[in-house]
Amino acid sequence: MTDSSILLDCRDGVAEITLNRPERLNSFNAEMHEALKSALVTIRRDSTIRCLLLTGAGRGFCAGQDLSDRKVAADTGPPDLGESIEQNYNPLVRSLTALEMPVICAVNGVAAGAGANIALACDIVLAAESASFVQVFCNIGLLPDSGGTWMLPNMVGLARAKGLAMLGDKLPARQAEQWGLIWRCIEDDALMSEARQMAAHLATRPTAGLAKIKRALNEGASNTLDQQLDLELQLQTVAGRSDDYREGVAAFLEKRAPQFKGS
Amino acid sequence: MSVILCSHPTDNVLQITLNRPEQRNALTNDVLKAIGDALHEGKARCAVVTGNPKVFAAGADLKELATMKAIDCHLDPRPELWKRLYHSPIPWIAAVNGLALGAGCELALHADIIIAGESARFGQPEITLGMIPGAGGTQRLIRAVGKSTAMRMVLAGEWLTARQAHDCGLISEVSVNELTIETAVALAARITQQPPLAVREARKLLLTAYETPLQQGLDMERRAFSLLADTADRQEGIAAFFDKRPAQFEGR
Numbered sequence: 001m002t003d004s005s006i007l008l009d010c011r012d013g014v015a016e017i018t019l020n021r022p023e024r025l026n027s028f029n030a031e032m033h034e035a036l037k038s039a040l041v042t043i044r045r046d047s048t049i050r051c052l053l054l055t056g057a058g059r060g061f062c063a064g065q066d067l068s069d070r071k072v073a074a075d076t077g078p079p080d081l082g083e084s085i086e087q088n089y090n091p092l093v094r095s096l097t098a099l100e101m102p103v104i105c106a107v108n109g110v111a112a113g114a115g116a117n118i119a120l121a122c123d124i125v126l127a128a129e130s131a132s133f134v135q136v137f138c139n140i141g142l143l144p145d146s147g148g149t150w151m152l153p154n155m156v157g158l159a160r161a162k163g164l165a166m167l168g169d170k171l172p173a174r175q176a177e178q179w180g181l182i183w184r185c186i187e188d189d190a191l192m193s194e195a196r197q198m199a200a201h202l203a204t205r206p207t208a209g210l211a212k213i214k215r216a217l218n219e220g221a222s223n224t225l226d227q228q229l230d231l232e233l234q235l236q237t238v239a240g241r242s243d244d245y246r247e248g249v250a251a252f253l254e255k256r257a258p259q260f261k262g263s
Numbered sequence: 264m265s266v267i268l269c270s271h272p273t274d275n276v277l278q279i280t281l282n283r284p285e286q287r288n289a290l291t292n293d294v295l296k297a298i299g300d301a302l303h304e305g306k307a308r309c310a311v312v313t314g315n316p317k318v319f320a321a322g323a324d325l326k327e328l329a330t331m332k333a334i335d336c337h338l339d340p341r342p343e344l345w346k347r348l349y350h351s352p353i354p355w356i357a358a359v360n361g362l363a364l365g366a367g368c369e370l371a372l373h374a375d376i377i378i379a380g381e382s383a384r385f386g387q388p389e390i391t392l393g394m395i396p397g398a399g400g401t402q403r404l405i406r407a408v409g410k411s412t413a414m415r416m417v418l419a420g421e422w423l424t425a426r427q428a429h430d431c432g433l434i435s436e437v438s439v440n441e442l443t444i445e446t447a448v449a450l451a452a453r454i455t456q457q458p459p460l461a462v463r464e465a466r467k468l469l470l471t472a473y474e475t476p477l478q479q480g481l482d483m484e485r486r487a488f489s490l491l492a493d494t495a496d497r498q499e500g501i502a503a504f505f506d507k508r509p510a511q512f513e514g515r
Contacts, residue, residue, distance in 0.1 A: 234438060234439045234442055235439060237442060238439060238441040238442065
């Protein structure tokens with residue numbers, strides 16, 4: 001189904017989602033939001049899936065909101081951008097961060113506006129050398145959404161966050177890596193093979209444990225040390241009862257490779 | 264199949280698990296009666312009432328309600344069944360994961376302490392069905408969460424997340440879902456380790472506070488305080504403190 005705006009391919013524990021409106025740089029319209037939502041529900045309900053890889057088709061990753069979409073057009077009176085955020089972007093960011101498995105984003109080209117911040121909401125971000133991140137919001141009188149104003153200062157500090165958000169300059173992938181905004185910048189040709197290799201590897205790891213790591217690190221940004229110590233205690237108590245913990249320890253003692261089930 | 268399951272996670276703690284998952288633990292009169300019986304009959308000194316990971320209890324039985332006219336509601340023995348829960352001889356803790364809606368929220372409000380997992384949601388959505396709460400969802404709720412929050416919940420049918428419920432004082436602790444029940448059981452066990460007579464008097468006074476003018480409550484507190492001065496457990500508690508050893512309370 002190449003005419004669908006979202007492609008979902010599930011195999012060997014990995015779900016690969018491709019944003020598929022390359023002629024519009026994979027920008028979001030209502031239909032793509034719906035398709036992405038249902039793909040994420042499918043993934044959440046499928047207990048065999050242990051890693052999600054998100055990428056874009058064509059030369060861009062995602063150009064954010066499609067400004068020609070009827071719902072956000074400004075020519076027929078002021079649009080309700082809040083509605084679109086409440087219905088689409090916020091739930092999307094929440095479901096990516098709540099998904100109990102690692103989420104890799106392979107940023108294959110420009111990631112602009114909400115597209116940049118959705119990429120940054122993923123757990124491990126890989127970007128092609130030719131890719132870039134652009135907080136375009138400031139150029140049209142808006143502010144970064146999809147969690148951008150929370151993630152940017154947390155990831156690169158307030159000074160760089162303000163520069164990015166108020167100037168709207170293109171941040172090349174290489175510099176994003178140097179700033180600590182993403183995990184790695186990779187040669188264009190190698191991006192997808194490396195991303196898939198990483199996804200395949202993560203899909204064999206202790207998924208529930210990785211989900212706890214993700215959760216604790218995400219919440220850490222807004223917790224006090226005291227709260228975080230309590231959270232670690234509770235999550236570790238639960239993790240200590242998992243089959244994967246038992247298997248991990250047994251494999252270590254027996255000097256063999258562990259066979260994790262993900263739970 | 265029994266509507267509730269009873270177990271004893273420790274010697275003195277009774278765990279009551281609502282056991283009608285297919286009906287989302289809807290609280291029929293039978294269920295309320297079974298909970299009341301368990302609280303009144305057992306030899307436990309503290310109880311934990313819980314549901315399943317998805318639902319604590321999602322309301323009354325709507326099919327049953329739909330058939331009831333005013334006079335049926337008026338003659339319904341249900342208020343007496345609720346009262347029996349409130350007048351439980353032992354303290355009990357609601358351990359809530361998932362939905363606590365309508366009568367389910369009111370059941371939690373009857374508990375002495377509520378502990379919840381992050382998945383817990385508290386709501387009184389009766390208004391959306393053309394009804395209002397009928398078992399404390401206006402009276403107990405407003406005392407537990409304050410006026411504005413109670414109004415939002417009851418007039419607009421809004422739910423509270425576990426965090427919101429904690430912030431407004433409805434519940435005493437939020438834990439990760441997997442640990443909700445054992446957190447409640449551990450707390451129950453700590454209560455059972457305290458001197459039984461003092462626990463009973465203190466609980467009675469705390470519950471009376473909602474219904475008594477301050478001076479009258481203070482007088483009652485002082486009377487109970489004085490009465491307990493003659494207990495063996497008080498002597499033991501103080502002696503153990505000075506001897507730096509754990510107290511051995513006997514309920515005398």
